[in-house]
Amino acid sequence: MNRKHGFTKFVIVVPSVAIREGAKKSIEQTREHFASHFDGVRVNDFVYDRTKLGRVREFATAADIQVMIFTIQSINSANNVFYDPNQEALGDQAAAEWVAKTRPILLVDEPQSVEGGLRGAGRKALEAMQPLVQFKYTATPVNPVHTLYRLDAFDAFQLGLVKRIWVDGASVRDAANGPYVQLIDTEAKKGQAPRAKIEIHKQFASGPKPEQVWAYDVTASKTCQAAAQSTPG
Structure with a gap:
């Protein structure tokens, strides 16, 4: 998306801290790989921290590729500091406003957990960032809109993307504790x-x-x- 369309602002939203750490680790592990394939272009990523709101301003104003990673719990309450306009580090603008001005590309993992339903607090938090587009990744979609790619369990197995598990049964011969x-x-x-x-x-x-x-x-x-x-x- 950066090479073809010039997009530089990306927000990843996940349902838990464990998945957040996994997303950050994946970016770290693939950083050199993608840099080698995209003319040395590097991704600057960080985890949103309510005590370091200045980093949100840097996300909005930087010219290079910026990736901000959220857990939905860190921004899904109305009285959260993310929506507080009285922040000196942000020039008296809310962090949500800085993000919304960039019209980011939103990547949502497990949207059925993140959004909290059609009227959930999570969905409102995502909408507050005014994303240009949302890409949702899930194995169990609740409200599918436009499916871009589908990878079911059979296809994943055929492509060798999942572990093969062999299941066998066990029985006891000459046992008198069953019908005979x-x-x-x-x-x-x-x-x-x-x-x-x-x-x-x-x-x-x-x-x-x-x-x-x-x-x-x-x-x-x-x-x-x-x-x-x-x-x-």
Whole structure:
């Protein structure tokens, strides 16, 4: 965006301190890589600190590429110092006003957490910076608007971007603590309901043990007996 369009003001907003530190670390680790690919152009990045508001003014007035990293918690309350115009270090202008004048490119990580819903405080904080455009990155979009790029779990796996996890199951053989039924034999006699001899685990005082029993349909058995009794000798 800087090479093609000349944009120099970028704001990264994340949902937590841990992710903020990860974003800053990623920039540090890739600084030399991108400098080598973009004619030595370097990114000047910093984490927003309410006790160092002068850095916000430098962000707004510097001519080089500036990247400011926020956690949404640091700016999402109305009485936050970010919106206080009575700041000597900022020429009696609020930090939010300095940022808004630059019309920054806003990069939002996990917007469903950052924004706090359609009317959330986080969404209002983002709008206060009057970004020229917002790019939102999430695996679980709640209110998708214009999808520029989609990378689902299958594509990520195919591209080798995620770790492969093999899942296997385990079972215990010859264990007596689960359901067990085994067919041993069947029997069908005239005038009697068909029945089956099965082996089951039966609970005894000393524990479960296999035992063979006959199983049959009680209703069918009674029907067969009634039919046999009504048949003339």
